[in-house]
Amino acid sequence: MTNEEKFIVDLEGYLVIKNVLTEDEIVEMNQIIDNGDRNGPPSRWGEPFKKLIDHPKILPYLIELIGPSVRLDHDYAIFMQNGSSGGGLHGGEDGGRPGGNEGDHWYKCRDGVIRNGLCVITYNLAPAKPGDGGFACIPGSHKSYFLRNLPDEVRHFQRQTHYVVQPEVEVGDVVFFTEALIHGTMPWTAENERRSLLYKYSPGHSAWSGNYYNLNDYEELTERQKLMLAPPSIGGRSSITLDDNKG
Numbered sequence: 205m206t207n208e209e210k211f212i213v214d215l216e217g218y219l220v221i222k223n224v225l226t227e228d229e230i231v232e233m234n235q236i237i238d239n240g241d242r243n244g245p246p247s248r249w250g251e252p253f254k255k256l257i258d259h260p261k262i263l264p265y266l267i268e269l270i271g272p273s274v275r276l277d278h279d280y281a282i283f284m285q286n287g288s289s290g291g292g293l294h295g296g297e298d299g300g301r302p303g304g305n306e307g308d309h310w311y312k313c314r315d316g317v318i319r320n321g322l323c324v325i326t327y328n329l330a331p332a333k334p335g336d337g338g339f340a341c342i343p344g345s346h347k348s349y350f351l352r353n354l355p356d357e358v359r360h361f362q363r364q365t366h367y368v369v370q371p372e373v374e375v376g377d378v379v380f381f382t383e384a385l386i387h388g389t390m391p392w393t394a395e396n397e398r399r400s401l402l403y404k405y406s407p408g409h410s411a412w413s414g415n416y417y418n419l420n421d422y423e424e425l426t427e428r429q430k431l432m433l434a435p436p437s438i439g440g441r442s443s444i445t446l447d448d449n450k451g
Protein backbone atom coordinates (compact mmCIF):
# COMPACT_ATOMS: atom_id res chain seq x y z
CA MET A 205 0.00 0.00 0.00
CA THR A 206 1.50 3.35 -0.98
CA ASN A 207 1.69 6.42 1.24
CA GLU A 208 -0.74 8.18 -1.10
CA GLU A 209 -3.27 5.31 -0.79
CA LYS A 210 -3.00 5.53 3.00
CA PHE A 211 -3.62 9.26 2.75
CA ILE A 212 -6.73 8.65 0.61
CA VAL A 213 -8.18 5.98 2.93
CA ASP A 214 -7.69 8.24 5.93
CA LEU A 215 -9.17 11.21 4.08
CA GLU A 216 -12.08 9.55 2.29
CA GLY A 217 -12.75 6.14 3.88
CA TYR A 218 -12.60 4.25 0.60
CA LEU A 219 -10.14 3.52 -2.19
CA VAL A 220 -10.39 2.31 -5.78
CA ILE A 221 -7.53 -0.13 -6.47
CA LYS A 222 -7.02 -0.43 -10.22
CA ASN A 223 -6.42 -3.59 -12.27
CA VAL A 224 -6.37 -6.11 -9.44
CA LEU A 225 -7.82 -8.97 -11.49
CA THR A 226 -6.14 -10.19 -14.66
CA GLU A 227 -8.00 -10.65 -17.95
CA ASP A 228 -7.83 -14.44 -17.44
CA GLU A 229 -9.24 -14.25 -13.91
CA ILE A 230 -12.11 -12.03 -15.11
CA VAL A 231 -13.01 -14.28 -18.06
CA GLU A 232 -12.89 -17.41 -15.92
CA MET A 233 -15.06 -15.97 -13.16
CA ASN A 234 -17.58 -14.49 -15.59
CA GLN A 235 -17.88 -17.85 -17.36
CA ILE A 236 -18.53 -19.66 -14.09
CA ILE A 237 -21.19 -17.08 -13.21
CA ASP A 238 -22.78 -17.38 -16.69
CA ASN A 239 -23.03 -21.15 -16.30
CA GLY A 240 -23.62 -21.40 -12.55
CA ASP A 241 -26.50 -20.85 -10.18
CA ARG A 242 -25.11 -17.65 -8.53
CA ASN A 243 -26.38 -18.72 -5.10
CA GLY A 244 -24.60 -18.63 -1.78
CA PRO A 245 -21.25 -17.07 -0.95
CA PRO A 246 -19.00 -16.60 -4.01
CA SER A 247 -15.98 -17.90 -2.05
CA ARG A 248 -17.62 -21.34 -2.58
CA TRP A 249 -18.08 -21.01 -6.35
CA GLY A 250 -14.76 -22.64 -7.20
CA GLU A 251 -11.04 -22.09 -7.26
CA PRO A 252 -10.84 -18.57 -8.79
CA PHE A 253 -13.35 -17.26 -6.24
CA LYS A 254 -11.68 -19.07 -3.34
CA LYS A 255 -8.43 -17.32 -4.26
CA LEU A 256 -10.11 -13.98 -3.58
CA ILE A 257 -10.19 -14.79 0.15
CA ASP A 258 -6.50 -13.82 0.34
CA HIS A 259 -5.76 -12.40 -3.11
CA PRO A 260 -2.02 -11.55 -3.14
CA LYS A 261 -2.64 -8.00 -4.40
CA ILE A 262 -5.25 -7.33 -1.71
CA LEU A 263 -3.78 -9.05 1.34
CA PRO A 264 -1.25 -6.25 2.03
CA TYR A 265 -4.16 -3.76 2.23
CA LEU A 266 -6.08 -6.00 4.64
CA ILE A 267 -3.12 -6.42 6.96
CA GLU A 268 -2.31 -2.70 6.88
CA LEU A 269 -5.89 -1.48 7.34
CA ILE A 270 -7.42 -4.14 9.62
CA GLY A 271 -4.34 -5.72 11.23
CA PRO A 272 -2.62 -9.10 11.16
CA SER A 273 -5.53 -10.90 12.85
CA VAL A 274 -7.83 -10.11 9.90
CA ARG A 275 -10.57 -12.67 9.21
CA LEU A 276 -13.17 -13.06 6.48
CA ASP A 277 -16.54 -12.36 8.12
CA HIS A 278 -18.89 -13.07 5.21
CA ASP A 279 -19.06 -12.77 1.42
CA TYR A 280 -21.83 -12.32 -1.11
CA ALA A 281 -22.45 -11.17 -4.66
CA ILE A 282 -24.51 -8.28 -6.03
CA PHE A 283 -26.03 -8.65 -9.49
CA MET A 284 -28.07 -5.73 -10.82
CA GLN A 285 -29.90 -5.34 -14.13
CA ASN A 286 -30.92 -2.13 -15.85
CA GLY A 287 -33.70 -0.69 -13.64
CA SER A 288 -32.69 -2.55 -10.44
CA SER A 289 -33.57 -0.31 -7.52
CA GLY A 290 -30.58 -0.56 -5.14
CA GLY A 291 -30.69 0.40 -1.46
CA GLY A 292 -30.31 3.60 0.53
CA LEU A 293 -27.24 5.05 2.19
CA HIS A 294 -26.29 3.45 5.51
CA GLY A 295 -23.19 2.73 7.57
CA GLY A 296 -21.23 5.01 9.82
CA GLU A 297 -20.33 4.12 13.39
CA ASP A 298 -23.95 4.01 14.53
CA GLY A 299 -25.48 3.00 11.22
CA GLY A 300 -26.57 6.61 10.82
CA ARG A 301 -30.04 5.85 12.07
CA PRO A 302 -31.69 6.94 15.32
CA GLY A 303 -31.16 4.16 17.87
CA GLY A 304 -28.56 2.58 15.60
CA ASN A 305 -25.58 0.78 17.08
CA GLU A 306 -23.25 -0.80 14.55
CA GLY A 307 -20.56 -1.99 16.96
CA ASP A 308 -18.36 -3.44 14.24
CA HIS A 309 -18.35 -0.25 12.14
CA TRP A 310 -15.42 1.87 13.24
CA TYR A 311 -12.34 3.65 11.95
CA LYS A 312 -9.28 4.76 13.93
CA CYS A 313 -5.86 6.13 13.13
CA ARG A 314 -3.36 6.35 16.00
CA ASP A 315 0.30 7.28 15.57
CA GLY A 316 0.04 6.62 11.86
CA VAL A 317 -1.49 3.14 12.24
CA ILE A 318 -4.91 2.73 10.63
CA ARG A 319 -7.37 0.21 12.06
CA ASN A 320 -10.95 -0.59 11.05
CA GLY A 321 -13.83 -2.79 12.08
CA LEU A 322 -15.79 -4.45 9.28
CA CYS A 323 -14.34 -3.54 5.86
CA VAL A 324 -15.33 -4.47 2.33
CA ILE A 325 -13.29 -5.56 -0.66
CA THR A 326 -15.51 -5.40 -3.74
CA TYR A 327 -14.23 -7.19 -6.85
CA ASN A 328 -15.84 -5.70 -9.96
CA LEU A 329 -16.52 -8.15 -12.78
CA ALA A 330 -18.36 -5.48 -14.78
CA PRO A 331 -17.67 -1.75 -15.18
CA ALA A 332 -19.58 1.04 -13.45
CA LYS A 333 -19.23 4.26 -15.43
CA PRO A 334 -20.24 7.67 -14.09
CA GLY A 335 -24.03 7.70 -13.76
CA ASP A 336 -24.41 3.89 -13.99
CA GLY A 337 -25.28 3.58 -10.30
CA GLY A 338 -24.22 0.77 -7.97
CA PHE A 339 -21.83 1.51 -5.12
CA ALA A 340 -22.10 5.07 -3.80
CA CYS A 341 -20.69 6.74 -0.71
CA ILE A 342 -20.09 9.97 1.16
CA PRO A 343 -16.30 10.42 1.16
CA GLY A 344 -14.97 11.39 4.60
CA SER A 345 -18.14 10.37 6.46
CA HIS A 346 -16.22 7.64 8.33
CA LYS A 347 -15.07 10.51 10.57
CA SER A 348 -18.36 12.39 10.70
CA TYR A 349 -19.95 13.24 14.05
CA PHE A 350 -23.23 14.26 12.43
CA LEU A 351 -24.29 10.97 10.86
CA ARG A 352 -27.95 11.43 11.78
CA ASN A 353 -28.11 14.82 10.13
CA LEU A 354 -28.16 13.22 6.68
CA PRO A 355 -31.52 14.14 5.16
CA ASP A 356 -33.76 11.20 4.31
CA GLU A 357 -34.21 12.30 0.71
CA VAL A 358 -30.41 12.23 0.26
CA ARG A 359 -30.21 8.86 2.02
CA HIS A 360 -32.71 7.47 -0.50
CA PHE A 361 -31.14 9.17 -3.56
CA GLN A 362 -34.23 11.33 -4.08
CA ARG A 363 -32.15 14.50 -4.08
CA GLN A 364 -28.72 14.77 -5.67
CA THR A 365 -25.94 16.48 -3.74
CA HIS A 366 -22.26 17.13 -4.40
CA TYR A 367 -21.21 15.09 -1.36
CA VAL A 368 -22.63 11.74 -2.51
CA VAL A 369 -20.38 10.13 -5.12
CA GLN A 370 -20.58 7.03 -7.28
CA PRO A 371 -16.96 5.98 -7.88
CA GLU A 372 -16.20 4.90 -11.45
CA VAL A 373 -14.72 1.40 -11.77
CA GLU A 374 -13.52 -0.71 -14.65
CA VAL A 375 -13.64 -4.49 -14.88
CA GLY A 376 -10.99 -5.96 -12.58
CA ASP A 377 -10.85 -2.96 -10.24
CA VAL A 378 -11.41 -3.37 -6.52
CA VAL A 379 -13.16 -0.94 -4.20
CA PHE A 380 -12.03 -0.98 -0.58
CA PHE A 381 -14.29 0.73 1.93
CA THR A 382 -14.76 0.74 5.68
CA GLU A 383 -18.32 0.13 6.87
CA ALA A 384 -17.74 3.19 9.08
CA LEU A 385 -18.25 5.12 5.83
CA ILE A 386 -21.79 6.08 4.82
CA HIS A 387 -22.41 4.05 1.69
CA GLY A 388 -25.16 2.33 -0.25
CA THR A 389 -26.38 1.17 -3.62
CA MET A 390 -27.73 3.54 -6.26
CA PRO A 391 -30.31 2.29 -8.79
CA TRP A 392 -28.54 0.61 -11.72
CA THR A 393 -29.00 2.33 -15.08
CA ALA A 394 -26.35 0.70 -17.32
CA GLU A 395 -27.23 -1.74 -20.09
CA ASN A 396 -24.68 -4.26 -18.81
CA GLU A 397 -25.34 -6.27 -15.67
CA ARG A 398 -23.61 -5.11 -12.49
CA ARG A 399 -21.47 -7.95 -11.18
CA SER A 400 -19.79 -7.28 -7.86
CA LEU A 401 -18.33 -9.74 -5.36
CA LEU A 402 -18.18 -8.41 -1.81
CA TYR A 403 -15.70 -10.03 0.59
CA LYS A 404 -16.11 -8.52 4.05
CA TYR A 405 -13.35 -8.66 6.66
CA SER A 406 -13.20 -8.01 10.40
CA PRO A 407 -10.42 -7.88 12.96
CA GLY A 408 -9.83 -11.37 14.44
CA HIS A 409 -11.63 -10.59 17.69
CA SER A 410 -14.91 -9.43 16.17
CA ALA A 411 -17.75 -10.54 13.97
CA TRP A 412 -20.61 -8.87 12.18
CA SER A 413 -22.20 -12.03 10.83
CA GLY A 414 -23.79 -14.59 13.17
CA ASN A 415 -22.81 -17.40 10.76
CA TYR A 416 -19.24 -18.66 10.73
CA TYR A 417 -17.52 -20.46 7.87
CA ASN A 418 -17.48 -24.26 7.79
CA LEU A 419 -14.13 -25.39 6.41
CA ASN A 420 -15.77 -28.60 5.14
CA ASP A 421 -17.64 -26.51 2.56
CA TYR A 422 -14.31 -25.98 0.76
CA GLU A 423 -12.37 -28.65 -1.12
CA GLU A 424 -8.88 -27.49 -0.32
CA LEU A 425 -7.72 -24.52 1.66
CA THR A 426 -4.24 -23.18 2.33
CA GLU A 427 -3.14 -22.76 5.93
CA ARG A 428 -3.59 -19.02 5.56
CA GLN A 429 -7.12 -19.37 4.16
CA LYS A 430 -8.05 -21.66 7.06
CA LEU A 431 -6.85 -18.99 9.50
CA MET A 432 -8.78 -16.29 7.67
CA LEU A 433 -12.01 -18.33 7.73
CA ALA A 434 -11.70 -19.13 11.45
CA PRO A 435 -14.41 -17.87 13.83
CA PRO A 436 -13.63 -14.76 15.88
CA SER A 437 -11.42 -14.98 18.95
CA ILE A 438 -8.71 -13.04 20.72
CA GLY A 439 -6.65 -15.93 22.03
CA GLY A 440 -5.29 -18.76 19.96
CA ARG A 441 -4.91 -16.90 16.67
CA SER A 442 -1.83 -16.85 14.49
CA SER A 443 -1.03 -13.68 12.59
CA ILE A 444 -1.78 -13.52 8.89
CA THR A 445 1.39 -12.88 6.92
CA LEU A 446 2.25 -12.32 3.28
CA ASP A 447 4.35 -15.49 3.28
CA ASP A 448 2.47 -18.06 1.15
CA ASN A 449 3.62 -21.00 3.19
CA LYS A 450 2.49 -19.70 6.55
CA GLY A 451 -0.58 -18.21 8.10
Ligand SMILES: O=C(O)CCC(=O)C(=O)O
Pocket residue numbers: 282324326338339340387388389390400402
Ligand atom coordinates in the same frame (compact mmCIF):
# COMPACT_ATOMS: atom_id res chain seq x y z
O1 LIG B 1 -21.67 -2.20 -3.33
C1 LIG B 1 -22.76 -1.79 -2.95
O2 LIG B 1 -23.72 -1.66 -3.71
C2 LIG B 1 -22.96 -1.40 -1.49
C3 LIG B 1 -22.98 -2.57 -0.59
C4 LIG B 1 -23.43 -2.24 0.78
O3 LIG B 1 -24.32 -1.47 0.96
C5 LIG B 1 -22.79 -2.80 1.95
O4 LIG B 1 -21.74 -3.42 1.81
O5 LIG B 1 -23.28 -2.63 3.07
